[in-house]
Amino acid sequence: MSWTEERIATLTRMWESGNTASQIAEELGGISRNAVIGKAHRLGLKPRPSPVKPNEAKAAAAPAPTPAPTAEAPPPAPKPATRAPAAKTAATPPPAPATPPPASKPAPTAVERPEPEAADDAAEPVVAATPSAPQLRSVGPGGFLRQNPGENSGPIAPAPPRRLVPARPSDAIAGKTSLLDLNDRICKWPIGHPGEPDFHFCGDKVNPGFPYCVEHCGHAYQAQLPRRDRRPPPPLPYGGPRVR
DNA sequence: CCCTGATTCGC
DNA sequence: GCGAATCAGG
Helix, strand or coil: CCCCHHHHHHHHHHHHCCCCHHHHHHHHCCCCHHHHHHHHHHHCCCCCCCCCCCCCHHHHCCCCCCCCCCCCCCCCCCCCCCCCCCCCCCCCCCCCCCCCCCCCCCCCCCCCCCCCCCCCCCCCCCCCCCCCCCCCCCECCCCCECCCCCCCCCCCCCCCCCCCCCCCCCHHHCCCECHHHCCCCECCCEECCCCCCCCEECCCECCCCCCCCHHHHHHHCCCCCCHHHCCCCCCCCCCCCCCC
């Protein structure tokens, strides 16, 4: 396999989109994860969150592990230089994707505790003043601002107190299962989206032991496909693959 | 163990 | 330039 323009483009796009080297290698096919990483580095598109830290404690305290240097510095242990013959990877014919339409619905967030506790607190939302001191910082490839050495983002300002307002069922959900109607026996599968006037819940009798009815259990619980059979769900930004 | 990216180095 | 082997952290 050679790095054609198109394969490099795919590599670059997927790499910058956050795909892992394994995923990219799998997508390109007939190539290893190492090849992807190697190529990515040669292309100069390194900056990825690496699980391995470059050990920052070395620059500051270098002399610590260094004993008094003897007149004759013993050379570091040489490398074995013995390389086992590369075992030819079993030929992997391109597996048929066989990816049916992505009919998977995201599991709805469990909505519990329908407590319309309308605390009448008059607490004003206290917004923590964030003094923004101008600082020099470099800009990363993704446009993010790098932290300066030793800099800490500081504590995240606590969420301002929210005033709880009793849900006022709109006319659109008259007769429908609203948040207030939820209990252990009825299906909590959301119909529509929160914020929409007709947002409500399924309300059927639950599949015993589950928060949803039998039908919606079928949506909520699906067999996890092996990693290699999954398609990367996030649609690629950066223009993505040509859809035309 | 699995995963990840980084690096090395023979080719 | 390429990528397997190896390393090292999570």
